Amino acid sequence: MSVTVEPATALERLDLPVRGEVLDRRAKAVVANLPISIAERELNVIARKMSWPREWMKAESVERSPGPGNVVTIEIECEQVTEVFTGFGQRGVRSEAVAEKAGQQARRYIASDAAVGEFLADQLLVPMAMAGIGSFTTLPLSRHATTNVEVIGKFLDVTIEASQLADRVWSVEVSGY
Numbered sequence: 001m002s003v004t005v006e007p008a009t010a011l012e013r014l015d016l017p018v019r020g021e022v023l024d025r026r027a028k029a030v031v032a033n034l035p036i037s038i039a040e041r042e043l044n045v046i047a048r049k050m051s052w053p054r055e056w057m058k059a060e061s062v063e064r065s066p067g068p069g070n071v072v073t074i075e076i077e078c079e080q081v082t083e084v085f086t087g088f089g090q091r092g093v094r095s096e097a098v099a100e101k102a103g104q105q106a107r108r109y110i111a112s113d114a115a116v117g118e119f120l121a122d123q124l125l126v127p128m129a130m131a132g133i134g135s136f137t138t139l140p141l142s143r144h145a146t147t148n149v150e151v152i153g154k155f156l157d158v159t160i161e162a163s164q165l166a167d168r169v170w171s172v173e174v175s176g177y
Contacts, residue, residue: 011131016115016126017171018137020079025050027057029099032065038095042072044088045099050106051076074106083109112168114138121145121172122168123133128174129158135173137165155156 027046039059047054054069070089075082087102089095105172109117114137116124120146128134130150141149141162149160158176165171 002028003042011094011127013131014128014134014136016081016124016136018113019081019083019115022076022078022110024077025056025075026077027052027058027072027074028060030060030068031068031070032062033068036061038052038070038089041073042095042099045096046072046074049100049103070098071096072102074102076106076110078115081115083120083122085109085117093177108139108168109126112139113166114169118142118145122148125152125160125172125174129156129160129176131174132156132158132176133174135171137169137171139168140164140170143171 027043027050029042029046031039036059039061043054043057043059046052047057072087074085076085083106085102085105088099089098105117105119116136116138118139119142121136121141124134124136125145125148146162149162152158152160156176158174160172160174162170162172
C-alpha cells in the first residue's frame with residue numbers, strides 16, 4: 001500500500017451535534033492462519049445480539065499472514081458520521097467473547113442519541129483542539145478522554161468543556177485561539 005498525505009493549510013471547525021439517521025449497518029470478521037469457523041462464530045454472536053440479518057455480515061480469511069489472529073468490526077453508518085467498533089482476538093479468549101465485547105459497545109452507541117462513540121471522542125479531541133474550535137455529542141467520557149483533555153490543556157491554549165445533556169449523552173465543546 002502506498003499513501004500520500006498532503007498537509008492541510010488549516011484545520012476547520014467540526015461540529016457533530018447529531019449523527020442523523022442510520023443508513024447502513026455491517027459486520028466483518030477476519031481470521032488469519034485460523035479456521036474460518038472462528039469468524040463465523042463471531043458473526044453468529046453479532047447476528048444474535050444485534051438482531052441483524054446474516055446478509056449484513058461477511059467472514060474473510062487472510063492469506064499469507066505472518067501470524068495468526070482474528071478481528072471483528074461492526075460499522076454503523078449514519079448521515080453525519082460512521083462509527084466502527086472493533087474486537088481483537090487474544091490468545092485464550094473465546095471468539096464469542098471478542099464479538100460480544102464489540103457488540104456491547106455498538107449496542108450502547110445505538111441506544112444513545114450521541115453522535116460520537118466513546119473511542120472516537122478520544123480521537124476527535126486533538127484535531128479539534130488544534131483547530132481551536134468544534135463540538136460533538138458523545139457517550140459519557142472515558143477516563144482516557146478526560147486525561148486527554150487535561151494533557152491537551154497543558155500544550156494548547158484552548159478550553160474543552162464537557163456537560164451532561166441527558167442520561168447517557170454528553171456535549172463536548174472546544175474553544176480558544
